[in-house]
Amino acid sequence: MITARGLTQTFQSKAGREKTEVVAVDGVDLDVAEGEVVAFLGPNGAGKTTTLRILTTLLRPTAGTATVAGYDVATEAEQVRRSIGYVSQSGSTGSVTRAGEEVVDHGMLYGMSAADARARGRHLFEQLDLEGLWTRQPKAMSGGQRRRLDIVMGLIHEPTLVFLDEPTTGLDPQARANLWQHIADLRERRGATVFLTTHYLDEADALSDRIVIIDHGRIVASDTADNLKAAVAGDLVELEVASVEQVSTAAEKLAALVGEADGVEVDGHQVRGRVRQAGRAVPGLLRDLDRTGVELSSIEVRRPTLDDVFLDLTGRSLREG
Amino acid sequence: MTFLRESSIVFRRQIRMNLRNPAWVLIGLLQPVLYLFLFGPLLKPIAAQFDYPNAYTFFVPGLLVQLGIFGAFFAGFSLIGEWRDGVIEAERVTPASRTALLMGRLWRDVLQLFVQALILVGLGYLIGMEAPFWGAVLGIALTLLLGGACAASSNALALTTKSEDTMAPIINMVMMPVLLLSGILLPMTLGPQWLQKVANVMPTKHVVDAVRNSFLGDFTLSALGWGIAWTFILLAVSLWWGTATFRRENA
Numbered sequence: 001m002i003t004a005r006g007l008t009q010t011f012q013s014k015a016g017r018e019k020t021e022v023v024a025v026d027g028v029d030l031d032v033a034e035g036e037v038v039a040f041l042g043p044n045g046a047g048k049t050t051t052l053r054i055l056t057t058l059l060r061p062t063a064g065t066a067t068v069a070g071y072d073v074a075t076e077a078e079q080v081r082r083s084i085g086y087v088s089q090s091g092s093t094g095s096v097t098r099a100g101e102e103v104v105d106h107g108m109l110y111g112m113s114a115a116d117a118r119a120r121g122r123h124l125f126e127q128l129d130l131e132g133l134w135t136r137q138p139k140a141m142s143g144g145q146r147r148r149l150d151i152v153m154g155l156i157h158e159p160t161l162v163f164l165d166e167p168t169t170g171l172d173p174q175a176r177a178n179l180w181q182h183i184a185d186l187r188e189r190r191g192a193t194v195f196l197t198t199h200y201l202d203e204a205d206a207l208s209d210r211i212v213i214i215d216h217g218r219i220v221a222s223d224t225a226d227n228l229k230a231a232v233a234g235d236l237v238e239l240e241v242a243s244v245e246q247v248s249t250a251a252e253k254l255a256a257l258v259g260e261a262d263g264v265e266v267d268g269h270q271v272r273g274r275v276r277q278a279g280r281a282v283p284g285l286l287r288d289l290d291r292t293g294v295e296l297s298s299i300e301v302r303r304p305t306l307d308d309v310f311l312d313l314t315g316r317s318l319r320e321g
Numbered sequence: 322m323t324f325l326r327e328s329s330i331v332f333r334r335q336i337r338m339n340l341r342n343p344a345w346v347l348i349g350l351l352q353p354v355l356y357l358f359l360f361g362p363l364l365k366p367i368a369a370q371f372d373y374p375n376a377y378t379f380f381v382p383g384l385l386v387q388l389g390i391f392g393a394f395f396a397g398f399s400l401i402g403e404w405r406d407g408v409i410e411a412e413r414v415t416p417a418s419r420t421a422l423l424m425g426r427l428w429r430d431v432l433q434l435f436v437q438a439l440i441l442v443g444l445g446y447l448i449g450m451e452a453p454f455w456g457a458v459l460g461i462a463l464t465l466l467l468g469g470a471c472a473a474s475s476n477a478l479a480l481t482t483k484s485e486d487t488m489a490p491i492i493n494m495v496m497m498p499v500l501l502l503s504g505i506l507l508p509m510t511l512g513p514q515w516l517q518k519v520a521n522v523m524p525t526k527h528v529v530d531a532v533r534n535s536f537l538g539d540f541t542l543s544a545l546g547w548g549i550a551w552t553f554i555l556l557a558v559s560l561w562w563g564t565a566t567f568r569r570e571n572a
Contacts (some may be wrong), residue, residue, distance in 0.1 A: 056414055081416045092411035094403060097338060105334045109327065109415040153411060 331425025
């Protein structure tokens, strides 16, 4: 559904008399198959929204090519727009209009008749828990309701490919969880292909078949969440040693599992390192430590998270980004 | 889908919002009406000097053009709000022609201006303006075209600046010389030669002259020619700027 090769977007930035070139998207290659749910994950300023705007024809790329739903974004923009639904992170409805009217007008801009747009809009309102809000002004809706209204706007013409830009940013946890369910339904009920951008790790993990990680305008990884995590060098094992004199012994034992002498980090009483398949290796480590008389206050084993994946790939935490 | 249908959908949405909030339509009319009732009487004693049958036949055409320019030039502020709400982006992602997205808004602005113009001219007749019917019709028509040009420019400026704080001083900077040099309040012939020469460079001065002459029933080419020409030039340039801005990828 989406194929991009060498997508590049540069912007001219002016500070005083000095002009600088900002490369927001730097040679992005992307493939999204029909029916996939792909999360485009990266910190703020990574190039996610810029890439999305290129794919939705809101921006013409500086270089590279992209086809969306079989149409070239540069030369067949109108056909692309007919085929896609787009839910922007900044919303899509006026504050003082009425929700139902916005939906009908939007559907009509896709060539639907008013009656068809109204019928489909009401059906979507039902499916997205917006019943009773047809005549409500968007400014009088909660954040979650307004976001679901934006999704109705994006789906009114029944697109087979939907772009969601940071769909749950600014929502409370309950509204986020609720919206996740609706996003999951997009593929389950409608068979839609979904391409969403997010900087939330849990969102990418929960919703997507595949995660594409972008940083500083470049794709750094593209795989399922499980494969990405498995590629990181193992589970994190953290030992808290009761006596500081025994820390070096504990570190030696852990280093034997980690497989590299400098793969173990010591911080006061804490000793930590990454161990492949820690679930199998840790019982042996505990027996070994017990035999040598090393007393532990606590032990923690943590599976890699997407933040660990990002850290491994880029050298910094996604949360810092 | 046709351009006409797309523009109509946008127009319908825009006019619906205006009808629900008529305060702004009335506020836009307030300034020229206040000028008419509070400043107009001051012109009565000196109307003879202008060679006009009465002060209101001189003054109403100027106020009409002022309404067309000033009212329409503030049209873009609502567009900034819509851009901020994500409405513009949502519309630009549909297959609708970008020119239609602009034209629907311009039709709204011109219709609003037409209603205001009818009220202003009607009030003018009520308080003693003397003007032939077709002269008033032509004057209103020129005002609507000029208003359309100003609205298109305003929308283009709004999408370019995307900030009320940036747009407002630019509009004020443009409006002040227009008001002072177009002969809206007083005829430029009262001023010194150098001022009249400067005023002749102002396109809107010729439009004001043409509207005034049409209200006097003078339909000769010399009376209307420059004003009509400048109206269409301003309209063409503004429409080009407006559509180019709406089509621009990162607008």
